[in-house]
Amino acid sequence: MADQDSISARISPNCPPETQRILTAAWAHDADSVRKLIDGPGQASCQDPQTGETPFHAAIRSCGPPSEDDTPEDLEAARKTVYELLLWGAIWNDVDDHNETPGCVAHRLRRPELYGLCVDAGVRAELLFGVLDGYEELGSEGEYEDEEMENGEAAAEEDGDEAPQLVSVGENGQDNAAEVEGEEEEEAEEPTFQPPKPEDPDVKSEIYLRSKLTYSDGKLVDDAGNGVMMAWETEIMRQSVDALLPSKEAGKRVLNIGFGMGIIDTMFAETKPSRHHIIEAHAEVLEHISSPDSKFGSSWESAGPEPGAFKVYQGKWQEVCLQLLEEGQVYDAIYFDTFGEDYSQLRKFFTEFIPGLLDSDGIFGFFNGLGADRQICYDVYTKVSEMHLADAGLDVEWKDIDVDMKALAEAGKGDWEGVKRRYWTLETYRLPICTFLG
Numbered sequence: 397m398a399d400q401d402s403i404s405a406r407i408s409p410n411c412p413p414e415t416q417r418i419l420t421a422a423w424a425h426d427a428d429s430v431r432k433l434i435d436g437p438g439q440a441s442c443q444d445p446q447t448g449e450t451p452f453h454a455a456i457r458s459c460g461p462p463s464e465d466d467t468p469e470d471l472e473a474a475r476k477t478v479y480e481l482l483l484w485g486a487i488w489n490d491v492d493d494h495n496e497t498p499g500c501v502a503h504r505l506r507r508p509e510l511y512g513l514c515v516d517a518g519v520r521a522e523l524l525f526g527v528l529d530g531y532e533e534l535g536s537e538g539e540y541e542d543e544e545m546e547n548g549e550a551a552a553e554e555d556g557d558e559a560p561q562l563v564s565v566g567e568n569g570q571d572n573a574a575e576v577e578g579e580e581e582e583e584a585e586e587p588t589f590q591p592p593k594p595e596d597p598d599v600k601s602e603i604y605l606r607s608k609l610t611y612s613d614g615k616l617v618d619d620a621g622n623g624v625m626m627a628w629e630t631e632i633m634r635q636s637v638d639a640l641l642p643s644k645e646a647g648k649r650v651l652n653i654g655f656g657m658g659i660i661d662t663m664f665a666e667t668k669p670s671r672h673h674i675i676e677a678h679a680e681v682l683e684h685i686s687s688p689d690s691k692f693g694s695s696w697e698s699a700g701p702e703p704g705a706f707k708v709y710q711g712k713w714q715e716v717c718l719q720l721l722e723e724g725q726v727y728d729a730i731y732f733d734t735f736g737e738d739y740s741q742l743r744k745f746f747t748e749f750i751p752g753l754l755d756s757d758g759i760f761g762f763f764n765g766l767g768a769d770r771q772i773c774y775d776v777y778t779k780v781s782e783m784h785l786a787d788a789g790l791d792v793e794w795k796d797i798d799v800d801m802k803a804l805a806e807a808g809k810g811d812w813e814g815v816k817r818r819y820w821t822l823e824t825y826r827l828p829i830c831t832f833l834g
C-alpha cells in the first residue's frame with residue numbers, strides 16, 4: 397500500500413484546483429490554510445474525483461506509519477488539522493477508492509491518537525443520528541447490492557471483499573461527494589468519485605421474515621444467500637452462556653430471542669434451567685423447531701418442571717415481550733440475537749424491555765455484530781451502545797474473545813462458501829455482559 401499512499405497517487409491530475417488546494421493543505425497539516433480554504437458547505441469533505449481522497453484521509457495518510465523521524469510537533473499539527481476539518485463538518489465514514497475511511501487509514505498506519513479522533517467523530521455522528529431517529533447503516537449483517545463505485549469495487553474485489561457498507565451522509569442527508577463534485581463533472585466530463593450508496597434495505601426485518609431459509613453445512617442462509625447464523629459463532633455462543641450464567645447452577649430462568657440454529661438454546665438447555673423461553677418469528681425456523689428430530693419440539697415443551705416453563709413463543713419479540721411483561725415474567729439471563737434488524741431495535745429492546753424482564757441480579761447479553769465488517773465501525777458502535785446501555789440503567793463489561801479467522805479470512809471461501817457477504821472480519825469479538833447499574 398506504501399506507494400498508493402503517496403501524495404501523487406492520492407491527488408489525481410483530474411482533481412479540480414479548489415479541491416486540490418484543500419487536499420494539499422490538509423496533507424501538509426497546514427491547519428491555517430485549511431481553515432481559510434474551507435469556506436463553503438461540504439468543502440471539508442470534498443473528494444478527489446478519482447481516488448475519493450478527502451482532506452480527512454489526507455491529513456491522516458500523510459503521517460505514514462510511525463517512524464523515528466516523528467516529532468511531537470508533527471503529531472500535534474496532524475491533530476490540529478483533523479480538529480479543524482471536523483469543526484467544518486468532515487465526515488468520519490467517507491470511503492475512498494480503496495474502501496477505506498479516514499479511521500481505516502489511521503488503523504492501518506498504526507496511528508492510535510488519530511484513530512481515536514476518528515472513533516470519537518463517529519460516536520458523535522452516530523449519537524446525533526440516534527437523536528434524529530435514524531442510524532447510519534454500519535454494515536453488520538446485511539446485503540449490499542447497489543451500483544458499486546468503479547474504483548472501490550475493483551479494490552474490494554481484489555481482496556475478495558464485497559463493496560463497502562458505509563454510507564457518506566452529510567448533515568442534510570445528502571450524498572456529499574456527489575453533491576460537491578457533481579456539477580463539475582457535468583461541465584468538464586471528468587470522472588467523478590462515486591461513494592457506495594446506502595445499504596439496500598433488502599434485508600430489512602419484514603423482507604427477511606418472508607424469505608426462504610436453508611439449513612445446511614453448519615449454516616442457516618436466506619434465499620438471497622445472507623448468512624443468518626453460522627457454526628463459526630459457536631464459541632461466541634458458548635462464552636455468552638458462560639457469561640450469562642456464571643454460577644452454572646441449575647434452576648435459572650432463561651429467555652433467548654432468536655432461535656436460528658438453536659446453538660445457544662442447546663447450551664442453555666444443558667444448564668438445566670427452571671424456565672427456558674425462546675422467541676422466534678420466522679415461520680421456517682418455527683417449522684424446523686417443531687420437526688420430529690428437533691430438541692425443542694412439543695416433547696421438550698412438555699418436559700418442563702411446570703406447564704409453560706419450557707416454551708417457544710411464536711412471533712416477533714416486539715410483540716411477544718409485551719405479553720411476557722403482562723404475564724410478569726422475569727429472567728436471570730436474557731440473550732438477544734436476531735437478524736435483519738438494525739441497531740434501533742436492539743436499543744429499543746434493552747431500553748424498553750430489559751428493565752421489566754430482567755431480574756435485578758440478572759445478566760443480559762446480545763450478539764455484538766454491529767459494524768463487524770470494519771474495525772472502526774465496531775469500535776464506534778461499542779462506544780455508542782455503551783452510552784445507550786448506561787442511559788437504560790445498564791452497566792456493560794466487555795470480554796474480548798479471539799476469533800479464529802483461518803476459515804473466515806476470505807469472502808466466498810472457507811466458512812463463507814455459499815454466503816453472500818462476509819459480515820465478520822475482525823480478530824476479536826467483544827462480548828457484552830450487562831447488569832443493572834448500582
Ligand SMILES: C[S@@+](CC[C@H](N)C(=O)[O-])C[C@H]1O[C@@H](n2cnc3c(N)ncnc32)[C@H](O)[C@@H]1O
Pocket residue numbers: 601624625633653654655656657658659660661675676677678681711712713714733734735736737
Ligand atoms: C442469528 S439467528 C440466532 C442464532 C442463535 N443465537 C443460535 O445460537 O443459533 C437470528 C434469529 O432471530 C430470528 N428473528 C429475526 N427477527 C426476529 C424478531 N423480530 N423476533 C423474533 N425472532 C426474530 C431469526 O428468524 C433467526 O432465527
